[in-house]
Amino acid sequence: MSFRNRVAAKSAKFPTIGTAITGSVLGLRDSPVPEFENGRPAGFKTNSDGTPFTQLDILVELADGTRQVLHTGGSMFDAIADALDEFGQDDLIVGHVLTVTYSEDGPDNTRGYPSKIYTAKVETPEALQAAQKATRSRK
Numbered sequence: 224m225s226f227r228n229r230v231a232a233k234s235a236k237f238p239t240i241g242t243a244i245t246g247s248v249l250g251l252r253d254s255p256v257p258e259f260e261n262g263r264p265a266g267f268k269t270n271s272d273g274t275p276f277t278q279l280d281i282l283v284e285l286a287d288g289t290r291q292v293l294h295t296g297g298s299m300f301d302a303i304a305d306a307l308d309e310f311g312q313d314d315l316i317v318g319h320v321l322t323v324t325y326s327e328d329g330p331d332n333t334r335g336y337p338s339k340i341y342t343a344k345v346e347t348p349e350a351l352q353a354a355q356k357a358t359r360s361r362k
């Protein structure tokens with residue numbers, strides 16, 4: 224995904240435990256990690272030399288054609304890395320199908336509410352289509 228071909232997409236939301244998002248990976252990019260004050264953006268998190276911390280943003284297209292961005296910091300990044308290990312791949316690539324699920328609450332973070340723990344699964348488009356077909360045939 225190039226700068227000139229950016230696509231407007233909302234950030235994926237995981238409001239409750241069990242919320243899952245499945246989509247086809249359209250693009251990957253590193254972006255600075257935002258800093259928030261009172262719930263509003265207030266610059267970017269930086270290390271001691273002023274270099275911004277980065278996170279991997281993953282643009283996915285959902286089954287209904289909408290697009291969402293997964294900001295993969297912390298537990299979500301770890302869950303995707305574990306899913307890639309299970310899938311036998313080192314990297315997530317355009318075309319993979321990614322499912323991310325908010326699976327449980329972790330310990331309270333520095334802002335006083337529980338951190339979110341995620342699980343993830345990486346599949347080929349063909350594997351997802353076969354699973355969906357099998358599910359429909361059982362109904």
